[in-house]
Amino acid sequence: MRFWLMKSEPTDVSIDDLAALPEQTVAWYGVRNYQARNFMRDQMQIGDGVLFYHSNCAAPGIAGIAKVASTPYPDATQFDRNSKYFDPKATLETPRWFNVDVQLVQKIELVSLPELRAHAELERMRTLQRGNRLSITPLDPSEWRFITERLIR
DNA sequence: GCCAACGTTGGC
């Protein structure tokens, strides 16, 4: 079992949006970065722990606990001409982008970015590193435990 | 809206 931090812009899919979806589950569509894709395609397994992070918004931070809820499959938006995620180089035979489904476990009181930065235990977290932009990053089990056991009210 | 950091593109 692995642990992941996954960023979502709340104007796109917020934690409340996720909570309102059938099965409280969403396809993690729209990833167009190879490293992040590879995490989903090659490393994620059903049941992996996910921290659902709100990014590019007024109050960035961890907004919920979730889990990986499917094996990887082709991201439908790459084939959709009307989607901003359409990829003309992708074909049904050779899809380029993959996603998993993510299911909400629990909405939490926001653990803000400044709070995350305040703990020495988390200083090596990828998301907190200078210049990091990757939307999906692995978490050390120790980081997962610290956040889920110590920072969540 | 600014801008630092980083990934991708494409000419050569």
Added chain:
DNA sequence: GCCAACGTTGGC
């Protein structure tokens, strides 16, 4: 394969 130009991310 190099690398300048460009686009995107995301905190502030």
